[in-house]
Amino acid sequence: MKTIILAAAAALFAFTSPLHAKAPAPEWSIAIHGGAGTLDPDRMTTEQRAAYEAALQNALDAGKAVLAEGGSAMDAVKAAILPLEDDPLFNAGRGAVFTWEGRNELDASIMDGRDRSAGAVTGVTTIKNPILLAEKVRTDSPHVFLMGEGAEQFASEQQLETAPPEWFATERRLESLERMKANALSAIDVDLKFGTVGAVALDQDGNLAAGTSTGGMTGKRWGRIGDAPVIGAGTYADNRACAVSATGWGEYFIRVGVAAEICSRIRMVRAQQAFKSGGEHREWLEREGYAQGIADAVMKEVKDLGGDGGVILVTPEGQALYSFNTTGMYRGRATSDGLNEVAIFGEGAAE
Numbered sequence: 001m002k003t004i005i006l007a008a009a010a011a012l013f014a015f016t017s018p019l020h021a022k023a024p025a026p027e028w029s030i031a032i033h034g035g036a037g038t039l040d041p042d043r044m045t046t047e048q049r050a051a052y053e054a055a056l057q058n059a060l061d062a063g064k065a066v067l068a069e070g071g072s073a074m075d076a077v078k079a080a081i082l083p084l085e086d087d088p089l090f091n092a093g094r095g096a097v098f099t100w101e102g103r104n105e106l107d108a109s110i111m112d113g114r115d116r117s118a119g120a121v122t123g124v125t126t127i128k129n130p131i132l133l134a135e136k137v138r139t140d141s142p143h144v145f146l147m148g149e150g151a152e153q154f155a156s157e158q159q160l161e162t163a164p165p166e167w168f169a170t171e172r173r174l175e176s177l178e179r180m181k182a183n184a185l186s187a188i189d190v191d192l193k194f195g196t197v198g199a200v201a202l203d204q205d206g207n208l209a210a211g212t213s214t215g216g217m218t219g220k221r222w223g224r225i226g227d228a229p230v231i232g233a234g235t236y237a238d239n240r241a242c243a244v245s246a247t248g249w250g251e252y253f254i255r256v257g258v259a260a261e262i263c264s265r266i267r268m269v270r271a272q273q274a275f276k277s278g279g280e281h282r283e284w285l286e287r288e289g290y291a292q293g294i295a296d297a298v299m300k301e302v303k304d305l306g307g308d309g310g311v312i313l314v315t316p317e318g319q320a321l322y323s324f325n326t327t328g329m330y331r332g333r334a335t336s337d338g339l340n341e342v343a344i345f346g347e348g349a350a351e
């Protein structure tokens, strides 16, 4: 009897002790990426690695500052993407890859998890920051997706900053195109990695947002459009589920509908848990690795079809996650709990 009483007391203590109280979920969180691919530490100099890490931290800091001050997830996503678009290290804005014809044609998209409003552009060539044009499409047009000349005309009506072709063009990307043509290589073989940029965020009001920006794939032809500007493939945000931004072999991401697929599965699990537990499900959602498992399962589908790449996501509980089926992904994440990480190599979330 005495043993039973002691055990009961211990169980009660364990349940009520502040030592065992669950830490509150982060108030805000953010994740960013600068592309995934065959990334090998032995093929990167210390200086190159430091330059990538500094660029990622700089973008992460820009997004963190917005969120820490109580700004919106949408503003944080834009703040994180802008420096990456301006940085020639990444395949977005300045430093974008070349089309077969030797042009830089840019794609971008953005989505607000509050109401699932979205904006996207494809094939623009003079807009300095395509993510800002995608945002204007969302806020100031009756449409979701604009292309080429029409998108540029809309940009000029919205007085967005333009830049000449030389701003986007870099020697390194031109050399990739020339090597591809000379050796009849595929875009994957010539670059070995993707350099698309993206960001996802949860703000202090519990809102989610996602954005993605890219030059696409080296040597793209015939007006090819990848996943990055396609809402549901490269970008998706829904306050009921998650915010996702992708990078990788766009054709496969479109076929799987990666970003929307991850959010749909997460939404289903959340709805089931809420139903089963009568509303007492928040702890379960915070504790369980369900979102990581879902992202990994969808990325496995991409791989099974023959594609590669990765995603970043945040959940309403503030989990900031990555999943990729390549040897590395330029990435970073931070939360109000003090997590701050940038990484390039390694499997999944951990390095």
Ligand code: ASP
Pocket: 035, 036, 091, 193, 194, 195, 196, 214, 215, 216, 217, 225, 226, 227, 228, 246, 247, 248, 249, 250, 251
């Ligand atoms: N997903 C992009 C595309 O297919 C490429 C990338 O991620 O770098 O256009």
